[in-house]
Amino acid sequence: MIDPTLEDSQALVRLLALKRYEQPPPGYFESFSSRVIAHIEAGQEHAAQPWWRSVWLAFQTKPVLASAYCLLAVSVSLFALSMVELATGPSNEETPLAAGVWPHLNSRAAANLTDRVVFDRFSTTLNPQFSEGLIGDRNSQPPRFLLDGGGLKLQPLNVSY
């Protein structure tokens, strides 16, 4: 008596033989090797050219890649710039803006004036109501000690809104 498992197994092997009849489209293998060789030759040409040319070609064919590289380059540059800025830091000998304009002022007064002018300009540009709340009346005069020397007349900022 034949073992049913063995019989099934033989039937399965016969069934699997069906897969040998699955064939690719006619003529498929006639051009297969030439396609492989063409790929290899193209790869050799690609390897022979200088690296910058390969990069340039890659950028030409893939704009997304080029954009990504540009973005990366800009980010790295900005990061490097900020690092340099951080490393050098603000100099102690740095002259306040007002001291350059009004050399007769002492350094503390010049620094105060610079801060005031910068802050005033900034706050009125962004939010005039905010500036009013913080620095009071826009028409008020700056402290007298700043305006006494050299006939200098400091005009309050004229903001229209």
Place this chain on the structure above:
Amino acid sequence: MSLTATISSGEEVVKADLADERVLVKQAQNGELNAFDELVRRYQERIYATVYHMTANHEDANDLAQESFIKAYRALKSFKGDSSFFTWLYRIAINKTINHLKQKKNRSHMSLNDLDFNAEHDPDLVSLVSDKTPRREINLVELQERLNTAMQKLSHVHRLVVTLHDVQGLSHEEISRITDCNTGTVRSRLFYARQQLQAHLSDYLK
């Protein structure tokens, strides 16, 4: 001509083929593309068929078979001849295919090749389908789909041994060399894979 003489003559042909292959490999290692072209022609059908039966997809098989040959050419310098070129090439193709299948996981779909005209005249196949329906051709196509679906349900290693042994007709020893495991493992994998297939295809096997 006697049987001994025929066997002897057959062995000589195999030896001559192997010697010829070594020369071709040497030439290809020296960059001669004509020699590599000859090697591709020798193995293209077997490599394509292995990849195709593993993936059940003609387009994937086409890409993977080509990539396998290209990779083999680039790695040819590292081929020392410890195994035959055929075994080495098979390993490359199989590794590539299994990596591809792992990446695709369940996202793959079947794209089956047409059955050869001769399938309708295979007595073994005819005996499996002829008593079920008079429309034999339609039934063979259906059978092909069922068979491939069942194959795709097997794990990669089990599908591989079935493909190499039952479809391609390689021996257990050849499979053990290609897959780098002992023949016992090959036999047990084959046994398990067949059991699974029998369960999936029970309609056609009773």
